[in-house]
Each structure stands twice: as C-alpha cells, then as structure tokens.
Amino acid sequence: MIRRERMLRMGAGLAIAMSMVLAITNARAQKTPMGRCASIGDQEDKCLCAKGAKACGCTACTRDEKCACIVAARKAGGSVTGKIKLYRTRVKTKGAKSYKDVVVYLEKVGKEGDFPPPPSPARLDQKGLVFIPHVLAVQKGRTIELLNNDNDKHNVYLLYDLKTGKTETKNLGTWKPGVTRTHVFKEPKVVTALCKLHLEMAAYFVVLDNPFFTVAKIDGKSQVASFTIKNIPPGKYRLNAWHKRLKLKTGPVDVVVEAGKAAKADLTITKSKYVAKK
Ligand SMILES: [Cu+2]
Incomplete structure (x- = not known):
C-alpha cells in the first residue's frame, strides 16, 4: 500500500514537472516567431531566425521549407x-x-x-x-x-x-x-x-x-x-x-x-x- 502511494506520488510529481517543462517550451515558442530571419546557416535548409538580423524581412518565421525567407534566399542566391x-x-x-x-x-x-x-x-x-x-x-x-x-x-x-x-x-x-x-x-x-x-x-x-x-x-x-x-x-x-x-x-x-x-x-x-x- 505504502509502495503504491509512493509510486502514485512520484507519478504526480513527474506529471507536474513535465507540464512545467511544456509550459516553458510553449512560452519560448511563442516568443520567437515574430523575430526576423537571419540567414540560412551552414547551408542547412532550415530557417534560422535570430533577433536583430536585417538580412530578410521574414516576420512570421515558420522554421521550415515554406519559410518566406528561405524561398527569397533561394531565388536571390x-x-x-x-x-x-x-x-x-x-x-x-x-x-x-x-x-x-x-x-x-x-x-x-x-x-x-x-x-x-x-x-x-x-x-x-x-x-x-x-x-x-x-x-x-x-x-x-x-x-x-x-x-x-x-x-x-x-x-x-x-x-x-x-x-x-x-x-x-x-x-x-x-x-x-x-x-x-x-x-x-x-x-x-x-x-x-x-x-x-x-x-x-x-x-x-x-x-x-x-x-x-x-x-x-x-x-x-x-x-x-x-x-x-x-x-x-x-x-x-x-x-x-x-x-x-x-x-x-x-x-x-x-x-x-x-x-x-x-x-x-x-x-x-x-x-x-x-x-x-x-
Ligand atoms: Cu579522451
């Protein structure tokens, strides 16, 4: 009985910890999309948004192939x-x-x-x-x-x-x-x-x-x-x-x-x- 209770308590603790991690991740994810897109670093076909970059006007970075910044860079380069x-x-x-x-x-x-x-x-x-x-x-x-x-x-x-x-x-x-x-x-x-x-x-x-x-x-x-x-x-x-x-x-x-x-x-x-x- 005591062991079961301890397991349950551990499970609940884990769930709280996980939801906290998720909340933090979400908060971060919501902050970044409005940043401007810096460049395509290291030739990766991924959009790398960095704050303060002026290389392109990508205001809604999607960090993927459809990112306007990548499309523009491909056409221009x-x-x-x-x-x-x-x-x-x-x-x-x-x-x-x-x-x-x-x-x-x-x-x-x-x-x-x-x-x-x-x-x-x-x-x-x-x-x-x-x-x-x-x-x-x-x-x-x-x-x-x-x-x-x-x-x-x-x-x-x-x-x-x-x-x-x-x-x-x-x-x-x-x-x-x-x-x-x-x-x-x-x-x-x-x-x-x-x-x-x-x-x-x-x-x-x-x-x-x-x-x-x-x-x-x-x-x-x-x-x-x-x-x-x-x-x-x-x-x-x-x-x-x-x-x-x-x-x-x-x-x-x-x-x-x-x-x-x-x-x-x-x-x-x-x-x-x-x-x-x-
Ligand atoms: Cu060594």
Whole structure:
C-alpha cells in the first residue's frame, strides 16, 4: 500500500514537472516567431531566425521549407558546385581519423556582420575514444558543444598557429561522462583538438568567416569528392579548400555566382611538393 502511494506520488510529481517543462517550451515558442530571419546557416535548409538580423524581412518565421525567407534566399542566391580531384596521391578514407574530409569555402562574402552565425550550436562529440566528427567546419561566433558520451573522462586541448608562426595552446579542461561544455571561436583559423588523457584522439576545427562552406568527402574508390555550396549572394568570390595534409595545387580559384544559377568550379589537391610555385 505504502509502495503504491509512493509510486502514485512520484507519478504526480513527474506529471507536474513535465507540464512545467511544456509550459516553458510553449512560452519560448511563442516568443520567437515574430523575430526576423537571419540567414540560412551552414547551408542547412532550415530557417534560422535570430533577433536583430536585417538580412530578410521574414516576420512570421515558420522554421521550415515554406519559410518566406528561405524561398527569397533561394531565388536571390546562386550556388557553386564541383569536384575535388587528387593529383599524384591517394588517401585513406576509412576509419575515425581518415583523410576523406575537404573543407571547401568562399573566402570573403559581404561585410562583417552580414551573416550572423546560426543560433543553434555545432557539436563535437567524444564517443568510443574518438572525436566525432573528425573535421568540424564552423562559422566564427557559433557556439560549439563539446560532449563527453563515453564512460571515461575526456579532455579537450587546442593547438593552433599564430600569424607570428608560433603555436598557441589552450586547455579547455577535463570533464566527466555525460557532461557537455561549450566553446566559441571568434576568429577564422584551423585548430587541432587533442585529448590529454587519450593520445590517439584528434580532431580539427576549421573556423570560417561566413556560412558559405561545406565539408566534402573523398570517395575511397574514385578518390574524388563532390561539393555544392548553396544560397550564395550573387558576386565574384575566391573559392578555397582545406585538407589536413594536402593543399590546393594552384591555389584558390575565382568563381562568379549568379542568381538562380550553379557556377562550376573544380579543384585539385596534392602533396606540398607538387603545389605550383607563384
Ligand atoms: Cu579522451
């Protein structure tokens, strides 16, 4: 009898807690729709509304495909699509620390502040003694959640080169299983992430100026990667790429983006010794 009562009381407590969570969620949901739509971050086909953004006049954001902001951006913007080929080399594309990832990005688009980072966080997980993903491309200013989904403690230790040529280090700390911490990079750079407790763990943050990038994957068999960067405002840009070991054979290429059209641009990456000297 006593046990039953306790169960009932727990059930009632749970119901109250759940209704409180629902009430809070509803209150939040009601607040956001009147905000203006910022941009389509990270090429996601989702509407990302952020307060104070002036990029479009979407006053009733629906956060989905039908959002007027997305439709307008698609009509107004163009895309860049192409292939990344390897010159005189092959890479391993299997395994947690493979060489399959190529970050393709546009160097300068618009003015500072034209494309605020998405309000939703990016994620770097730690699971099975592996950082997931191995390469995380992220817009500067976007919050990154650093998860520990293992049964063991993990540490995140950052390494990056300064403009002076020196290497800077930053220890973000060590945390327990189930704990998530956050970090924000304010400047574009390439950062290596390590775990001091598990020396085999490594990941790369490629921090970029704007949301016009993608992480292309090299196919193991063909050794070619395909990419598309969408919703780009019309203009002339420089297309660049980052790979953890290979470099662009002839440097960044110029691309002209026109509204509603797909510009084609192929890139070749290779070992440093084959990179064309300027
Ligand atoms: Cu670790």
